[in-house]
Amino acid sequence: MTTATNGPAEYDGDFYAWTLQTAQRLRSGCLDGVDLAQVAEEIEDMGKSDRRALESHLKVLMLHLLKWRHQPSHRGISWRLSIANARDEIAAILRDSPSLRPRLAELAASRYAGARRQAMLETGLAPSVFPDTCPFSIEQLLQEDGLPD
Numbered sequence: 001m002t003t004a005t006n007g008p009a010e011y012d013g014d015f016y017a018w019t020l021q022t023a024q025r026l027r028s029g030c031l032d033g034v035d036l037a038q039v040a041e042e043i044e045d046m047g048k049s050d051r052r053a054l055e056s057h058l059k060v061l062m063l064h065l066l067k068w069r070h071q072p073s074h075r076g077i078s079w080r081l082s083i084a085n086a087r088d089e090i091a092a093i094l095r096d097s098p099s100l101r102p103r104l105a106e107l108a109a110s111r112y113a114g115a116r117r118q119a120m121l122e123t124g125l126a127p128s129v130f131p132d133t134c135p136f137s138i139e140q141l142l143q144e145d146g147l148p149d
Contacts, residue, residue, distance in 0.1 A: 022035075050093055055111050058141070059115045061090065065136055
């Protein structure tokens with residue numbers, strides 16, 4: 001595999017070509033020209049990407065659960081769909097990366113402040129309305145059809 005210039009793919013020049021070329025070399029067992037440190041860094045980044053995606057979906061989920069709880073007159077299909085979608089995405093990530101499951105409480109706690117802040121901004125409700133710490137257990141967050149009162 002070469003780049004458009006018929007030379008070896010450069011990590012900084014054409015990332016996509018670099019990934020294809022590096023994967024081909026690894027599969028064939030030819031490590032000549034493979035930057036193992038860069039490969040290791042990319043593998044670590046893939047794991048971080050799953051963690052960041054999980055955190056993002058947890059934040060969206062907590063945001064909409066807070067709004068659902070504290071603005072009952074505004075409950076609608078869009079919030080319900082957002083909650084269901086976030087739960088589906090979280091489940092998919094945990095299926096692919098089950099080692100993240102033990103970190104759910106930690107990750108939810110770390111993203112709750114952002115969800116709370118966004119809920120305050122979106123609803124216009126006072127900060128005192130929203131608890132300082134996440135009011136939802138991991139079981140409540142992941143409960144397929146669960147919605148707070």
